[in-house]
Amino acid sequence: xxxxxxxxxxxxxxxxxxxxxxxxxxxxxxxxxxxxxxxxxxxxxxxxxxxxxxxxxxxxxxxxxxxxxxxxxxxxxxxxxxxxxxxxxxxxxxxxxxxxxxxxxxxxxxxxxxxxxxxxxxxxxxxxxxxxxxxxxxxxxxxxxxxxxxxxxxxxxxxxxxxxxxxxxxxxxxxxxxxxxxxxxxxxxxxxxxxxxxxxx
Numbered sequence: 001x002x003x004x005x006x007x008x009x010x011x012x013x014x015x016x017x018x019x020x021x022x023x024x025x026x027x028x029x030x031x032x033x034x035x036x037x038x039x040x041x042x043x044x045x046x047x048x049x050x051x052x053x054x055x056x057x058x059x060x061x062x063x064x065x066x067x068x069x070x071x072x073x074x075x076x077x078x079x080x081x082x083x084x085x086x087x088x089x090x091x092x093x094x095x096x097x098x099x100x101x102x103x104x105x106x107x108x109x110x111x112x113x114x115x116x117x118x119x120x121x122x123x124x125x126x127x128x129x130x131x132x133x134x135x136x137x138x139x140x141x142x143x144x145x146x147x148x149x150x151x152x153x154x155x156x157x158x159x160x161x162x163x164x165x166x167x168x169x170x171x172x173x174x175x176x177x178x179x180x181x182x183x184x185x186x187x188x189x190x191x192x193x194x195x196x197x198x199x200x201x
Contacts, residue, residue: 066097102133118153
């Protein structure tokens with residue numbers, strides 16, 4: 001399969017997955033398309049196939065296959081696919097489909113973060129704050145949070161505003177990244193940040 005055919009097959013898989021462009025919504029058909037394109041070396045298809053394999057499909061009676069997912073993520077990551085690098089890092093961090101390796105997780109998050117992937121920047125920042133798989137480096141973590149926030153990516157982490165201010169007492173921009181997941185609070189913190197006022201508790 002050539003590059004153009006692989007791209008078309010991948011896009012057809014996305015349409016099946018999303019039920020868009022007038023095609024039948026079907027995870028099974030999406031997987032079939034992704035697999036054909038992935039076999040030809042299409043990195044995005046390899047990542048999409050892996051993402052599907054990481055979750056159960058109750059409607060089709062298909063169980064997740066994290067080991068196979070990791071194999072596809074590795075192939076996509078070798079092609080410098082940032083999202084695949086990040087997802088593979090999460091697998092190494094949790095031991096999903098592969099032996100847990102925190103150092104490998106950090107290395108993969110670092111590669112994806114260097115390509116500007118906000119989620120990877122947040123994941124790497126959290127590792128740097130906690131010393132998970134890497135020495136603690138608060139300054140670098142703050143820089144990564146700022147980079148992610150500039151893209152509108154907010155870390156999905158449970159921490160109160162008081163706790164985040166104690167972690168970043170002089171850095172409201174980084175503090176905004178440590179929210180409790182409530183949309184209204186996100187908007188309030190962001191609005192206050194724009195005028196340089198710390199959010200009230």
